[in-house]
Amino acid sequence: MICFALLAHKDEEALLQQVQNIRQYNPEQALIVLYNGGSDPNFGRSVCEQERVLYCTDSRPLQPGKTGRFFYDVMAWLEKKRIAYDYLVYTESDVMFIHHGFGRLLEQLMDGYDCLVEAIKVETDPQSRKWTTAAKMWNEWPRWQPFFRSAFFYGTFNPMQVYRQAIVKKMLARIHKPQLERLLETTNVISLGEMLYLTMAMQCGAKCQEYPSKYRKCFRFRPSISLQEIQQASSNPDIMFAHPIKDAAVRAWISGQYYAD
Template identity: 50%
Template sequence: MICFALLAHEDEYALRQQIKNIRKYNPKDAFIVFYNGGKDKDFGKKVCQEEQVRYCGYSRPLTQRTSGRFFYDVMRWLEDRHINYEYLVYLEYDIMFVNRGFREMLKERMNGYDGLLKWVKKETDPQKATWDPAKQMWGEWNDWRQVFQLDHFYRTSSPMSVYRHGIIKKMLASVNKNHLERLFQSSNIRCLGEMLYVTLARKNGGRILDYRNSDLQYLRFRPNLTLKEVKEAKDNPAVMFVHPAKDIQVRKWIWEQ
């Protein structure tokens, strides 16, 4: 069973449409946990009730500095409620599905693996770090070394990251929760989640597979996908999702298919 962890903070109409989009292209037994990262405590609650989506009770307002805890909060909430699933998928508001086949792809590619991620890279030397968040991680390394218990860390890109439930249990069991909470409050690392989860997975023996290069044309950080690109993706059965789909007309076209 697939669990989609969905982070959003505004526009309930777009949230409802995204939920319908996820359900349209994925198996009926897949379920969604919505995390409200905005300041409005009621945002999304009515939509979740009407669309039968689980609302993460550990939701809290997030900023770019604090958004790294989103996936951790969802993981804990699922465990605390003894909710069973096989795969946990990281979704944001600008990810949209365009074709079916995601579960079949996971079963095929993740055979023997604990995670499916994008561009996993190993950081071993602070002097060679080129990515600003990695430099920030090295700057706080004395604190984070206690969490990872390694002399290095890994980084990836969060959208559409997939982890098996088994490795998530090991990740959660391996951390000192009080220490991690203190770091969540004090750390100034941007894109923290793109280093935290993959490193915890590897620390706990997780076998990680990279997305194929053919997937990455429609799974990127920027620029925003154009309508032409999304139509091309839709015409390719091997492409199941696109990111970032932020343009209103692009999202409208996807919803109408």
């Protein structure tokens, strides 16, 4: 069972398209949990009811760029609800699938591994400013170091991080919850999820795998994927998912393409 932890906060039409997209390309495998990061407490509830999506009741409004606690909240909520899964996937509102086979890919790439990420970075130099996100963590390192209990931390890209439930349980068991809550409430680190989860997993002894480059041809930070790019990618079966999808016309084309096949 693949559990998609989905962070969204606006545009219910786009949310519905994304949920249907996840289910279409992951038939009989997808468990979806919506985390509502917006200020409207009713956002997404009708979609959840219509599409049999679980609504994370520990959702809370999140500031732009400061969404790092979302994945932790979903991890803890799933554990509290005793919901079983094989893989937990970090999914944002601008990720969509364009080919089948993600489940088979996970079985292949996760064989002997506990987690799967876009790339693995190791941050050891507080003076380095090549990666803005890491630089902000180094600025707060005196506060975060006691939590991490190490002299360095790891980094990756937020979307499509994948963790086995067994390593998630170890991560949750290692966390000192009051300490983490204080940090989450006061931190100014942006894109915290790009460092927090991989670092915790590695500190719990995880073996981590990177997605081979051929699967990341349509996967980046910015700019948004264009219609021409997604149409070209549709002819390459290795490209199973794309990010970021922010254009309504691109979402509509992807949704219509499935039914045209």
